[in-house]
Amino acid sequence: MKGIISAILTLSGLGFSFGVLLAWASKKFHVKTDPRVEKITGLLPGINCGACGEAGCASLAELIAADKADVHVCVACSPENRIAIASVLGLSTEGVGRRLSQAAVIGCGGGNRCKNKFAYRGLADCRVAVSAMGGYKECRFACLEQGTCIQVCPVGAISMQPEGVPKVISEKCIGCKKCIAVCPRRLIMMVDRDKDVYINCHSHDKGALIMKKCGVGCIACGKCVKACPSQAITLIDNLAVIDYGKCTNCKQCVAVCPTKTIAIR
Amino acid sequence: MVSTFAGGKHIESHKQLSRDAAIEPIPLPVEVVIPLSQHTGTICEPLVKKGDRVLTGTKIGQSSNVLSSCVHASISGTVRGIELCPHPVLGQCLAVIIDSDGRDEHDAAIQPRKAAERLSKEELLAIIKEAGIVGMGGAAFPSQVKLNPPKPVDTLIINGVECEPYLTCDFRLMLEKANEILQGIGLLKKTVNVSKVFIGIEEDKPEALRMMRNKIMEKHYPFTVSPLTAKYPQGAEKQLIKAVINREVPPGKLPFDAGVIVSNVGTACAVYEAVFLGKPLYERVVTVTGATVKKPANLNVRIGTRFGDLIRYCQGTTGAAGKIIMGGPMMGLAQFSEDVPVIKGTSGILVLSEAEARQEGEHPCIRCGRCVDVCPMGMIPSALSLCVESGRLDLSSRYNPRDCIECGACTYICPAKRRIVESIRLVKAVMK
Numbered sequence: 009m010k011g012i013i014s015a016i017l018t019l020s021g022l023g024f025s026f027g028v029l030l031a032w033a034s035k036k037f038h039v040k041t042d043p044r045v046e047k048i049t050g051l052l053p054g055i056n057c058g059a060c061g062e063a064g065c066a067s068l069a070e071l072i073a074a075d076k077a078d079v080h081v082c083v084a085c086s087p088e089n090r091i092a093i094a095s096v097l098g099l100s101t102e103g104v105g106r107r108l109s110q111a112a113v114i115g116c117g118g119g120n121r122c123k124n125k126f127a128y129r130g131l132a133d134c135r136v137a138v139s140a141m142g143g144y145k146e147c148r149f150a151c152l153e154q155g156t157c158i159q160v161c162p163v164g165a166i167s168m169q170p171e172g173v174p175k176v177i178s179e180k181c182i183g184c185k186k187c188i189a190v191c192p193r194r195l196i197m198m199v200d201r202d203k204d205v206y207i208n209c210h211s212h213d214k215g216a217l218i219m220k221k222c223g224v225g226c227i228a229c230g231k232c233v234k235a236c237p238s239q240a241i242t243l244i245d246n247l248a249v250i251d252y253g254k255c256t257n258c259k260q261c262v263a264v265c266p267t268k269t270i271a272i273r
Numbered sequence: 274m275v276s277t278f279a280g281g282k283h284i285e286s287h288k289q290l291s292r293d294a295a296i297e298p299i300p301l302p303v304e305v306v307i308p309l310s311q312h313t314g315t316i317c318e319p320l321v322k323k324g325d326r327v328l329t330g331t332k333i334g335q336s337s338n339v340l341s342s343c344v345h346a347s348i349s350g351t352v353r354g355i356e357l358c359p360h361p362v363l364g365q366c367l368a369v370i371i372d373s374d375g376r377d378e379h380d381a382a383i384q385p386r387k388a389a390e391r392l393s394k395e396e397l398l399a400i401i402k403e404a405g406i407v408g409m410g411g412a413a414f415p416s417q418v419k420l421n422p423p424k425p426v427d428t429l430i431i432n433g434v435e436c437e438p439y440l441t442c443d444f445r446l447m448l449e450k451a452n453e454i455l456q457g458i459g460l461l462k463k464t465v466n467v468s469k470v471f472i473g474i475e476e477d478k479p480e481a482l483r484m485m486r487n488k489i490m491e492k493h494y495p496f497t498v499s500p501l502t503a504k505y506p507q508g509a510e511k512q513l514i515k516a517v518i519n520r521e522v523p524p525g526k527l528p529f530d531a532g533v534i535v536s537n538v539g540t541a542c543a544v545y546e547a548v549f550l551g552k553p554l555y556e557r558v559v560t561v562t563g564a565t566v567k568k569p570a571n572l573n574v575r576i577g578t579r580f581g582d583l584i585r586y587c588q589g590t591t592g593a594a595g596k597i598i599m600g601g602p603m604m605g606l607a608q609f610s611e612d613v614p615v616i617k618g619t620s621g622i623l624v625l626s627e628a629e630a631r632q633e634g635e636h637p638c639i640r641c642g643r644c645v646d647v648c649p650m651g652m653i654p655s656a657l658s659l660c661v662e663s664g665r666l667d668l669s670s671r672y673n674p675r676d677c678i679e680c681g682a683c684t685y686i687c688p689a690k691r692r693i694v695e696s697i698r699l700v701k702a703v704m705k
Contacts, residue, residue, distance in 0.1 A: 126607075136702070139702065141364035141606070
């Protein structure tokens, strides 16, 4: 009986003294945190894509709260959340909520329609594939199909199509440009979200060569240039180029393109 | 005493296929394709145009850039055009196509040079530059740049190792052109102004060792022959320097930083021909080999001859070719077309059968450490391969991927058949 009592007393004594110690420590070593940081972190996308240059969303939130970074630094943040962040900080919400500017598109429609020079059996990474004799595709501008852009996309916005070329799902794209950095063929471009048309080819080869190699590239026939009511398309070195500043998204070029190179995303 | 370096591995050499085949000239090709870039450095500007008549040895391309090397016509005939053609290294390159007239008339500038012994260093460098000589071991670095180092050097090492399996062109050169090579080495010694000259040869080539030693004794050359362990990659520059004079080239530096210049026996021979005979580099010895090739041979070939012509000269293959490789099986480049031309750096054409070229599936790393044992640079190849596999390229920099010489010993030894060198190449490309 005596043993039981002494055990209870010892344990509750220990419990009490540790309780006092912890209570004191939590006061003494209290770290002051900005409550806004937590709120901002919750409002940021939370995918840690790194497009802002920070290690992740939490570190950007700290910078925003400390007024060292602008809300617009985060390209992935939705307009509503951006307004919410501005109101957390007590800033004016005017103009903060304007629409997200750009999403990526991949400008090559070749895929399995583009002929191969040889069978590539190396590492499944476009950056390695391009080092083997400049790529295994007949066309030196063609997508190498190894899907490195798919691997690096932090939100899974790029998927491989049955034709063998990857495609960006604009709704999912957050505009972090990570895919642009890894594409060895430089096929990926950022296009304003309110514009749906893009040239699905990057080849500067002549039309006859294109027809021989894939048949779906820009043959520089100039029909789109004539069809465009706002003169937004020009031919530069055998390739049609859209000036998105002038483009009105009327899609007349899509209808006239004989090789279906002008695509809608 | 036989010396070597740490790491590496003896690999079955397969050299018996062609080691006894004497160097033979082949009939003149009906056309040659001479790429304007056959070297490390800037591509040449063509000096001829369509319809021009050229003679053997006529200069047809040069660049004003320092790091470049001029190219010469290898047969006499008419320029058919300057077009994009298949290239064994670059995939595609602008090239001068010459139709042969079958006469092989030599350019008037090709004259044996008198009093070649009295030429100064500058004159020798100018001759080497005009002759378009590059490193004949494979990397094709312009020789006039290599032989004019920005720092003083004290040692010249001549690379007669030929550690790549299958290749025998340097071996045959040492047997058949020993006098020319030794005179060429004398010229190289004078050009770089060094006191010590070593000739590194693997001990599995006793005939070459004996030949070089005998000739040196006969003519009292001040050169030393260093027998080396037969091990891959004994012929890699840094490993050769370590084995022969026990010096290490610091990471990211070049041999001259360690006071050494390394040159191939083929280069020495080309320098001899350029200086004494006035002959630019328009032909070289190429080993055509492989178990499926009916008559493996060492051929004296004009630059620009297509691979297919050489394979046909060797009576073709017994079965379907699975892979055609320029160079050896370890570091050579697989070709997608028989139409690629021989360039200055083509040491061999290796034809593998379909069974030999079979590629096995990749498996997870079992961390056996064999790649670490064989890596001649003391790296941890498996770690880099794992970094790539797990998509953590950011972690790879701590394993010093830039040190990798891409010899392929790790990939050769890997029991899980992992593509380690490719992974390291990816890391290097991303770090750039």
